[in-house]
Amino acid sequence: MTQIAPEKVAAFLDGRLRGKEREEVIAALASSPELLEDFANAAAVLHDAEQREHLDRHDRRSHFDWVVRRRTLLTGIAAAFVLAIAGTWFVSRPSLPDAVELVATLELHGPVNELPQAPWEVTRSGQVGQFSTATAIRLGARLVDLGALIQVNDTAATSAALGLAADVSALPAGGGASVAFRQIATATNPTERRDAYVGAARMTTMLAGDEAVRTGAWLQSARIATRARQVSFFERRDSRAVLAALERLTDERPTASRALTLTRELLAATPLDWVELEAALTDLQRRLGSPAVTR
Amino acid sequence: MTDVARLEKVFLENLPTIERVSHAMARRNGVPAAEWEDFVSWVKLRFIEDDYASLSKFRGESSIGTYLTVVIAMLARDYRVQHWGRWRPTAAARRLGDLAVRLETHVRRDGYRLSEAGEILRSRGDTSLSDRELADLLRQLPDRAELRPANVGPEKLNFVDSGSRADHLVNAGEQTTRELTARRAISDALDSLPAEDQAILRLHYFEGLTVAEIARGLGLEQKPLYRRLGRLLAALRKRLALRGIRGEALDELRAAGDAE
Numbered sequence: 001m002t003q004i005a006p007e008k009v010a011a012f013l014d015g016r017l018r019g020k021e022r023e024e025v026i027a028a029l030a031s032s033p034e035l036l037e038d039f040a041n042a043a044a045v046l047h048d049a050e051q052r053e054h055l056d057r058h059d060r061r062s063h064f065d066w067v068v069r070r071r072t073l074l075t076g077i078a079a080a081f082v083l084a085i086a087g088t089w090f091v092s093r094p095s096l097p098d099a100v101e102l103v104a105t106l107e108l109h110g111p112v113n114e115l116p117q118a119p120w121e122v123t124r125s126g127q128v129g130q131f132s133t134a135t136a137i138r139l140g141a142r143l144v145d146l147g148a149l150i151q152v153n154d155t156a157a158t159s160a161a162l163g164l165a166a167d168v169s170a171l172p173a174g175g176g177a178s179v180a181f182r183q184i185a186t187a188t189n190p191t192e193r194r195d196a197y198v199g200a201a202r203m204t205t206m207l208a209g210d211e212a213v214r215t216g217a218w219l220q221s222a223r224i225a226t227r228a229r230q231v232s233f234f235e236r237r238d239s240r241a242v243l244a245a246l247e248r249l250t251d252e253r254p255t256a257s258r259a260l261t262l263t264r265e266l267l268a269a270t271p272l273d274w275v276e277l278e279a280a281l282t283d284l285q286r287r288l289g290s291p292a293v294t295r
Numbered sequence: 296m297t298d299v300a301r302l303e304k305v306f307l308e309n310l311p312t313i314e315r316v317s318h319a320m321a322r323r324n325g326v327p328a329a330e331w332e333d334f335v336s337w338v339k340l341r342f343i344e345d346d347y348a349s350l351s352k353f354r355g356e357s358s359i360g361t362y363l364t365v366v367i368a369m370l371a372r373d374y375r376v377q378h379w380g381r382w383r384p385t386a387a388a389r390r391l392g393d394l395a396v397r398l399e400t401h402v403r404r405d406g407y408r409l410s411e412a413g414e415i416l417r418s419r420g421d422t423s424l425s426d427r428e429l430a431d432l433l434r435q436l437p438d439r440a441e442l443r444p445a446n447v448g449p450e451k452l453n454f455v456d457s458g459s460r461a462d463h464l465v466n467a468g469e470q471t472t473r474e475l476t477a478r479r480a481i482s483d484a485l486d487s488l489p490a491e492d493q494a495i496l497r498l499h500y501f502e503g504l505t506v507a508e509i510a511r512g513l514g515l516e517q518k519p520l521y522r523r524l525g526r527l528l529a530a531l532r533k534r535l536a537l538r539g540i541r542g543e544a545l546d547e548l549r550a551a552g553d554a555e
Contacts, residue, residue, distance in 0.1 A: 006349075010357035010365045015514040023490070026513075030493035033501075034372065037383075040502035042368040043512030045319045046361065050511070155391060155432050179521060186505050188390055 004028045009039060013046060044188065051191060096210075096241050099140060099201045099217035103147030106221060107230050115145050116223040116278075119286035133249065136209035137289040139167070140216020143201045146184070148224065150197050153190060161185040161200075168204050177203035211245050218242045219285040226278040234267060243267075249288060256287040302347035309359060313339060316364050320371040325384035325396045325404075328419065334374060341370050379404060386503025387436050394422050398429055399436050409433060477540050484534040492527050499524060 004025055011017050012025040029036050097105075120138065142164055149157035165181035168174040180200035187193035205213045225233035243264060250256040263280040266273060306313075317335040326334050342349055349366050353359065375383055382404050388395040394416070401412035413426045424432070485493050494513065498504045506524065510517040535541075 005352070006365045006369060007353060007356050007362055010361040012514075013361050013365065013512060014357045016357060026494055027490045030490040030497065036494070036497055037502060038365065038368040038372060039512060040498050040504050040508075041320060041323050041371065042361075042364045043498075044323060044504060044508045045316060045368070046364055047508045047511040048319060049315075153392065153394070155395075155435065158391075183505065183507070186390060188503070188505060188508070189392065192505070192507075 096214040097238050098205050099143035102221040108152050119282050120290040133212045134289050136212030137216035139208050140213040141220035144217045144220040158185045171207050215245045223281050259284040299346050302350045316367045320367050324371045325400045389503050480538045480540045
């Protein structure tokens with residue numbers, strides 16, 4: 001197939017060749033389709049193995065962080081207990097979950113054939129550049145849809161990622177997030193796709209308005225959970241933070257406030273009325289995500 | 296310790312790497328899951344034969360892991376050619392993942408109908424997608440001629456071609472001519488570029504590698520590579536336009552992924 005010895009190609013892949021030797025390998029790659037194919041396969045497998053190793057390291061580090069967090073949590077609880085005894089009233093405010101965390105809590109099985117349809121009547125063009133809370137709410141919802149598609153390995157994830165890549169590129173400093181979404185579309189394996197998704201979703205959340213994007217993501221996740229009759233989703237400890245964020249967003253919008261009140265009542269009911277809850281969540285999402293209503 | 300005993304020790308020490316890389320290579324080359332173990336055994340035999348000849352050629356210029364990966368990549372191509380001729384999964388299928396590769400293999404290489412391929416994949420637990428969803432997936436893969444005759448049962452005779460078949464063939468012929476012209480023009484345009492630029496474009500378009508994988512392979516920084524790829528494409532499109540080839544030809548070739 002080629003005059004280049006396998007070890008030379010391996011040394012090249014290890015970055016150990018310089019000058020003439022390096023040029024020789026590159027010239028051979030450009031002229032021999034067989035060598036190029038072998039090289040491509042070797043490079044992809046090595047890259048994949050390195051990514052896995054990186055993720056494993058990250059997981060080990062996350063475990064360590066969890067231990068540290070747990071210790072911090074225990075110390076915090078003890079401090080809160082002392083403060084309570086001293087008569088100090090302390091209210092902790094849990095942070096809002098983002099799209100990545102929300103998708104991880106959804107119980108998704110098999111292909112995601114019917115994600116809840118977007119309830120707003122706005123086209124993609126002309127809305128993102130003109131940044132608003134409504135845009136952020138819609139982006140949050142689309143991040144969850146994409147995460148769900150990736151989680152079940154649905155091929156529709158490619159077009160969803162490309163759509164988001166186009167949209168976030170219109171955001172100020174959205175180039176990096178756009179590239180990350182394109183990486184999702186071109187990723188060759190699920191690990192790489194999930195990895196790129198985490199980066200893209202978190203960048204978008206930061207760029208497009210943290211609280212509104214997270215709230216939009218929660219609303220869409222809640223609709224998916226409602227369809228799946230997933231009670232555990234509504235028992236999450238951060239529900240209080242989400243409702244508080246929704247309250248802030250709906251403060252100056254009377255119609256959205258009414259929709260939120262209804263949603264609150266339905267969430268407090270036991271057992272949950274799934275049909276009514278889905279309708280209320282859809283209505284709330286429509287009111288918050290539609291520019292005509294939010295302005 | 297004799298030379299063979301030393302090589303055997305190297306082989307045994309690196310057996311987990313050989314097995315891991317062989318599995319990954321089997322997946323990339325579209326080897327059906329049922330044949331993965333056969334493939335791994337075949338690779339191990341190739342390493343053992345002639346008193347570990349391929350290991351004896353290792354001089355330590357690279358890491359042993361990378362060397363084994365390159366050797367196994369070459370062995371995988373030999374295996375594929377031995378077993379299936381020149382057939383290999385398209386870059387588009389590899390980009391879309393394992394399921395697309397398996398679906399393409401059953402339909403395009405083995406000549407199964409979509410429903411039969413779906414049945415095989417579902418019964419193996421490879422997917423729970425319906426035939427309709429698999430058809431959507433298959434539509435994203437490029438059409439190409441079968442490279443060898445496929446065994447067909449008598450049930451194939453129950454299907455009669457429609458009258459549009461002749462038109463379809465004429466159109467397909469015209470399309471093939473257009474594609475060939477475009478490929479020749481692209482090949483000429485690529486040949487005129489510096490070797491590293493050629494390698495970048497060929498790896499991206501014909502081998503379906505992501506920018507991250509190309510950066511890893513060629514030892515380049517990933518971020519500037521996006522811009523460089525964009526510039527190279529623009530230059531290539533310009534050259535093609537001068538020869539009257541529209542820029543979309545590049546995208547079609549990317550979908551085919553096996554242009555050369």
